[in-house]
Amino acid sequence: MLDVKLNRKLLPIKSHYFLFNAGTAPLMPYIPTYAKQLGIPSSGVGIMYAIFPFVGLIAKPSFGALADKFKKGKLIFISSIIFTALFFGCMAFIPAQSTDAVMDLECNSGEIRLKTCNISDGCALDRIEMESQGKEIIQCKLVCPDPNQVFLEQICKDWNVSESCYSNLTHIEMTTYSNISDSTFEQTCLYFPVIYISFNGTEIENPQCNGASGIKCSVDCNSSTIMDYIQTAIIEQIAEPYYKTIQFQLLFFLMAGAWASQAVVVSLSDAICFHLLGDKPHNYGAQRLWGAVGWGLMAIIAGYLIDLASVGQLQKDYTPSFYLVVIILAINAVSVIKIKVDYHQEPYQIKKILILFKNVRVVFFLFSCITFGICIGLVWQFQLWFLEDLASAQGCDSLQWIKLLQGLAMGVQCFLGEAPFLFLSGRILNKLGHVHTMTMILLVMGVRLLAYSYLVNPWYTLPIDLLNGLTLGVYWSTMASYANLIAPPEATSTLQGIFGALFEGIGTSIGSLLGGFIYESYGGAIMFRSFGIYALIFGTIYSLSHFVMDYKRKSFESKYSMDGKEHEISVKESHRQVSYQSSSSIDHLNKN
DSSP: OOOOOOOGGGHHHHHHHHHHHHHHTTTGGGHHHHHHHTTOOHHHHHHHHHHHHHHHHHHHHHHHHHHHHHTOHHHHHHHHHHHHHHHHHHGGGSOOOOEEEEEEEEEETEEEEEEEOOOOOTTHHHHHHHHTTTOOEEEEEEEEESOOHHHHHHHHHHTTOGGGOOTTOSEEEEEEEEEGGGOEEETTEEEEEEEEEEETTEEEESOEEOSSOEEEEEEEESOHHHHHHHEEEHHHHTTOOGGGSHHHHHHHHHHHHHHHHHHHHHHHHHHHHHHHHTTOGGGHHHHHHHHHHHHHHHHHHHHHHHHHHTTTOSSOOOHHHHHHHHHHHHHHHHHGGGOOOOOOOSOOOHHHHHHHTTSHHHHHHHHHHHHHHHHHHHHHHHHHHHHHHHHHHTOGGGGGTHHHHHHHHHHIIIIIIIHHHHHHHHHHHHHHHHHHHHHHHHHHHHHHHHHHHTOSSGGGHHHHHTTHIIIIIHHHHHHHHHHHHHSOGGGHHHHHHHHHHIIIIIIIHHHHHHHHHHHHHHOHHHHHHHHHHHHHHHHHHHHHHHHHHHHHHHHHHHHSOOOGGGGSOSTTOOHHHHGGGOOHHHHHHHHO
16 A cells, blocks of 8 residues: 655645645736736736836845845745735726727618728637627617718618707717628728617618718627727827826736735745755655646636626626635635744855855856746747737637637646646756756757747647646756755845746846747747757757866866865755766855
8 A cells, every 4th residue: 555644844835835826826827918908008018027027036035135134034925925915906906997999880882881990800700700609690889979960961861760860969879780690801890781770769670871971989899809809998099108097007016016025925935945845855846836736726717717707798807816816815824824934043144145156057057047037938928829820820710729729738738747847856856966957957948949939730739838847847946956955054045036036037037028029020930949949059058068167177186186075065965966066166155
């Protein structure tokens, strides 16, 4: 029988990883679409996501240093969880931006139709038909202000409703009915021929309009897809910059606060986890994998609840997400109170930390973290976009399955990639050491990006996404355990913050900015291919540089007889675990 031993001491940190990731998953993936509903354009969302990692870059090492210096890591940890919940929860109270949906009601060769132009999506009509399955008629309520006299006289005559018309009307109201099958898409315009009109109590079937006049009307249609295409923020109509709106300013402030709080929680939780693991740091991945499980499960549940709450509404209702975030993170804050943290009594000295970065091996590892951050940032920001482009190239029929494919891709990355390899990461590190493991991560990341670049059929992304385990899954443990390995005992939170900040604050930011430029200019395939080659080159250089340094060290040792103590493995790890890191320089860093 399998003997399973449960370490109760580690249960609180396992539950924290699960609850914290489960608490942020209901909202984080949907922030861009929520911003769109608030009237913030994609360019504004891009600017925010380019700035937020730099917020984490400042917050992680700063609060990590405060936690180490004043021995208040647990207090800062719990407070950061609470502030994450507060910042996210307050987003629910951002006022919706006033919007208006306008279409042209025009006469055309005897028929009357609704028209909207400037539609860049060639699959617009297919999206409308797909949404309206089982519902053939589109109903739109129209309010047409200041009707021009020519149009008014025309409809009064053609519709035989002269008793309802008079010259000083300030507006006219009507309800139109159009058959989806009669709708057409020409160049950039959608046309909806009207088959029935209700006007001032008069029902008009197959209305005629024998002229060339028209009028602009505010509309409210029973198709959320149509409304998405025609709805514009009033602020855009008066040409006021989006960044001056209260919606952008509030969302930016609250997201910056939430991002900083999350960053602090992540770095401190890793420091606390390694403290609890003691002399078994290789078990870090077995704790961290519960975060991937929590994120994956709650992202699926939240997506279902959002769709359920949004039935019959023109826009998505994210109320379930806000409730889930606040409730789950509140439970998380209470659960971590049980975690016991013993602080090292050595005085906190920033000099010890600065000395570490004089070691070329540490610097190389930091640059490898930045390089991986650049590459994974491309996947996070552009993979789903790239899949949509590939699907669109196969025709508008892809609209029926693209969201399913995107959901499957996220599920494969999380449950079949990241979570299993987080569990196995300790064994991989024990077997290969940090240098060889980081080399493997970079090379596999290069292969992964190159594979994306040659995709034609988007469904083939699923086997490629399995590599998320050998890249991101193993990377979490590699970065966190290396930071714990070289950190002075009294400064583990500081080092976790620095490594995490360089990975996310610099790496993913560069990936998002450069990737966005290349994607827009040359396309997704060139973007993934160029950075895939970069990852392979850097991984090769990283490995060769350590091989050269190790060769020189061995040559030096064979030439000169030195005190054996100067060759002891640095910072709590054997030569087998650290691999090339066994240089005397690391040992000196920890003795200084």
